[in-house]
Amino acid sequence: MGTNIEFWKLLAGLGIFVYGMFLLEDSVKSLSGRAFKRLISHYTRGRLRAIGSGAFVTAILQSSSAVSLMVLAFVGAGVMSIENGIGIMLGANVGTTFTSWIVAILGFKLKIESFALPVIGIGGVLLIVSNGGSRLFNFSRLLIGFGFIFLGLSYMKESVESFSAGFNLSQLPDYGLWLYLIVGTCLTALMQSSSASMAVILTALNSGLINFEIGVAMVIGANIGTTITVMLGSMGRGMRAKKIVGVSHLAFNLVTGLVAVVTIRWLVALVGVFIDISTDSVTALVLFHTIFNVLGVVIFFPFIGLLGASLMKVYPYRKVILTAYLDRTPVEVPDAAAAALGKEVSHLLEECRLYNLRALEIDEKLVFDHELSFEKHLIGKHSIEDLYENIKRLHAEIFAYYAKLQAQKLEETEVHDLERIIFASRNIMNSIKNIKGIRKDLEEFEISENSYLNKQYKQFRKRLIELYHDMNRIWLLASSEEQYRELLKVFLHIEEVDGRFIRDTMEAVSGKKIQELEIASLLLANRLFTQCCRLQIFGLKDLLLNHEQIKNFDRAMDTKEMIEEEKSKGDRERH
Numbered sequence: 001m002g003t004n005i006e007f008w009k010l011l012a013g014l015g016i017f018v019y020g021m022f023l024l025e026d027s028v029k030s031l032s033g034r035a036f037k038r039l040i041s042h043y044t045r046g047r048l049r050a051i052g053s054g055a056f057v058t059a060i061l062q063s064s065s066a067v068s069l070m071v072l073a074f075v076g077a078g079v080m081s082i083e084n085g086i087g088i089m090l091g092a093n094v095g096t097t098f099t100s101w102i103v104a105i106l107g108f109k110l111k112i113e114s115f116a117l118p119v120i121g122i123g124g125v126l127l128i129v130s131n132g133g134s135r136l137f138n139f140s141r142l143l144i145g146f147g148f149i150f151l152g153l154s155y156m157k158e159s160v161e162s163f164s165a166g167f168n169l170s171q172l173p174d175y176g177l178w179l180y181l182i183v184g185t186c187l188t189a190l191m192q193s194s195s196a197s198m199a200v201i202l203t204a205l206n207s208g209l210i211n212f213e214i215g216v217a218m219v220i221g222a223n224i225g226t227t228i229t230v231m232l233g234s235m236g237r238g239m240r241a242k243k244i245v246g247v248s249h250l251a252f253n254l255v256t257g258l259v260a261v262v263t264i265r266w267l268v269a270l271v272g273v274f275i276d277i278s279t280d281s282v283t284a285l286v287l288f289h290t291i292f293n294v295l296g297v298v299i300f301f302p303f304i305g306l307l308g309a310s311l312m313k314v315y316p317y318r319k320v321i322l323t324a325y326l327d328r329t330p331v332e333v334p335d336a337a338a339a340a341l342g343k344e345v346s347h348l349l350e351e352c353r354l355y356n357l358r359a360l361e362i363d364e365k366l367v368f369d370h371e372l373s374f375e376k377h378l379i380g381k382h383s384i385e386d387l388y389e390n391i392k393r394l395h396a397e398i399f400a401y402y403a404k405l406q407a408q409k410l411e412e413t414e415v416h417d418l419e420r421i422i423f424a425s426r427n428i429m430n431s432i433k434n435i436k437g438i439r440k441d442l443e444e445f446e447i448s449e450n451s452y453l454n455k456q457y458k459q460f461r462k463r464l465i466e467l468y469h470d471m472n473r474i475w476l477l478a479s480s481e482e483q484y485r486e487l488l489k490v491f492l493h494i495e496e497v498d499g500r501f502i503r504d505t506m507e508a509v510s511g512k513k514i515q516e517l518e519i520a521s522l523l524l525a526n527r528l529f530t531q532c533c534r535l536q537i538f539g540l541k542d543l544l545l546n547h548e549q550i551k552n553f554d555r556a557m558d559t560k561e562m563i564e565e566e567k568s569k570g571d572r573e574r575h
Contacts, residue, residue, distance in 0.1 A: 006158070013155025018196050020148025027142040047304055049082040051297060054091025059098035062520045082308045084503045089249045090297045090304075092255075093223070099195040101317075103202060104137055104286040106150065116154065120147035152199075156492040179216035180210075181261070184221025194226040198289070202282050212281045216264060219289050220257045222419045248307055256296030267292055322394045323347075323401075325372040331404045338417060341405065342543060344398055347373055351391050351537055352432045353468055356532070358384045359435050360442060360461045367468040388436060395429050424542035431535035434528040437505070441525045452513040456522060458499075463497060467533050471540060485547045488556055491537050 056449045123143030128137040174530040205215040227250045238500065260267060267288060267571065271277065277284040300307070321327050324347045329340035352371055357364045374382070374390055382390070402422050410418070445457035467490070505522060508514050541553055 009155055013152045013158075014196065015152070015154060015199065016148050017152030017199055020145045020152055023141050023145025024149060027138045027145060047083065047087045047301065050087030051091035051094075051301075054088035054231065055095035056091075059094040065393075067303065070316025082312070083304055084306055086248045086252075088303050090252060090300060093253070093293045094290070094297060096194055096226070097286065099292055100198045100202070102290055102412070103149075103199055104282050108332050116147045116150040118147075118192055119143050120151065123147060177261075177264075179226075180214045181221040181257075182215035184218030185225040186221075187218070188222040190226025192258075194222050197222045197225065199572045202285065206229070206282050212277055212285065215281070215285045216288055217261075217270065219285060220260050220292070223289075223293070224257045227411070251307065252296060252300055252540075257294060259295065259299065260292040267295075267520060317400040321377065322374070322390055326397065331401065331408060331575070334405065334408050334410055334414060335402075336385065337408075338406050338414060338421075341398065341401060341418065342421050344394075345421050345428070345539075346543055348391070348394055348398060348425055349428050349536070351387070352428050352463060353471075353536070355384065355387050355391060356435045356464060356467075357431050358387065359439050360464055360532075362461055362465060366465060367472065371425075388432070391429070391432065393424060398425050407457075413458050420542045420547075420550070424539040425540070427535040428539040431532040434532040434535070438525045438528050441521050444521070445525070449516075450514060450518065453518060453522070454506055460525070463533070464531070467494070467536070474540065474544070480549060482547060483544050484553065487541050487545070488553065491534070491557060494533045494537065495528060498526065501526050 034050055078137075095324065097198070102487060120143070123140045126136060126140035127144065146382065170400050188194050198219070201215055201218045204210045205212065210218070268277070270291060271284050274282040275287055323344055325340040325343045329336050331337045350368075351374055353367065354364055354372055354374075374387065385396065400421065402418060405418060406415075422497075442457060442460060445453040445460075449453060468491045470493075474483050474490070477483045477486065501525070505514075505519065505526075509519055540549060545553065
């Protein structure tokens with residue numbers, strides 16, 4: 001091993017270090033996550049406060065990527081301005097240097113084993129005696145993460161010590177500092193952690209594998225590489241604000257890196273004023289890292305507003321039209337607007353049915369013989385999560401249109417008609433929320449080793465297809481009276497199937513076909529699934545029937561005998 005790097009020890013050390021960073025970040029977020037989110041969300045008004053908050057939270061969380069992604073989420077949700085988001089990103093770059101200071105001061109100045117192992121040991125004991133999710137549990141994870149950081153650093157140091165003892169720095173080819181800048185960028189981009197790459201660079205510098213000049217170039221590169229995580233987080237359709245913040249972060253790090261390269265001699269000389277580079281190059285490199293990040297903030301601070309405005313022009317706002325009827329119908333013509341609103345809620349019902357089919361992995365061609373509006377007009381492939389978000393936005397647009405329409409001069413009957421339509425839209429939305437709530441349970445039923453649960457999953461799919469075929473048939477009936485009776489029959493069928501399901505489940509329990517936990521999941525899934533079916537029938541009822549029929553339907557729903565009577569009456573008339 002005399003002149004070789006102990007590769008596996010180096011890799012293990014890096015793995016332990018990164019895992020320690022993950023534990024530390026995750027435990028701090030669990031202990032105080034809401035406080036930090038509140039700080040970022042509410043206490044960032046003004047550029048200086050935004051920069052200060054970004055630096056503070058990043059220093060505590062030990063992850064500029066975590067803070068940056070949090071900012072992207074807030075900006076994307078519209079609860080934070082783009083300028084403040086950019087300010088926090090600038091502060092996060094300064095805050096991330098805090099990790100390097102900890103590593104430099106504790107990791108290379110003290111004997112690591114003297115505190116790393118006791119910290120891990122104490123954290124491990126506390127982890128055993130604590131309850132999962134408690135504050136003590138998360139505090140023990142924090143201790144273990146802190147210990148792992150320095151244990152991993154120790155492994156990395158030891159892995160290169162024997163090699164560095166016989167290593168001559170002059171053996172390195174003189175490719176220029178640009179190569180090492182690229183190496184630093186790639187290293188951080190691959191590891192998705194500037195803290196981890198800084199630990200590798202500081203270890204190499206401490207062991208003599210690289211000199212201070214190479215270390216400086218790699219640190220500049222590491223600063224650029226950390227933008228990869230943020231750029232990945234800002235990707236996605238309709239995420240204009242997130243793209244702006246992500247690109248501004250990239251621009252900041254690129255410009256800051258370029259300034260650092262151009263002024264590298266002066267910055268190194270400034271570092272030399274405070275620290276003797278020849279005797280303490282590790283601390284000197286960390287100081288360099290901090291200075292050029294602070295310099296970047298100073299340079300960019302006056303231009304935050306200009307940068308945001310420029311990027312808004314590069315990424316202009318493009319409104320995605322989700323409505324099929326409302327955007328073409330002005331509210332100033334109440335009759336036409338009311339008709340458009342009814343058609344739009346029918347469109348909402350179709351999209352919700354599509355969501356439910358995809359949630360149960362049913363081919364929509366079994367129900368729809370035409371392409372739905374979202375599929376026609378929205379560019380690109382959409383996941384089921386995208387579909388759900390678009391449905392929510394469509395419902396919001398329906399409600400906003402309804403609010404505008406209410407401000408017009410309307411007849412009393414028109415007001416009642418609109419209330420009925422909007423009530424239908426709420427029932428329809430609640431129906432897919434139920435399916436969304438049981439998606440994971442349904443997936444578990446599908447892949448379960450219990451054949452009874454597999455069978456019930458298939459039954460849920462069969463019940464949904466039957467319901468949608470019935471709804472398609474009712475929609476095409478010419479007479480509202482026929483629609484009224486068929487809706488009652490379908491509602492009765494839903495209740496009968498629900499009762500049968502509960503009886504079958506009780507028999508399965510008696511026969512010990514399912515376990516106790518499975519019983520609870522199955523009954524909950526059936527309750528929400530059945531309610532989803534009811535709500536869609538209620539929505540269709542409010543869209544198709546007149547006032548008198550709706551009143552009769554609402555009375556009949558509570559009395560099965562009345563439903564049976566109406567069903568029999570309809571059967572007699574057909575014969």
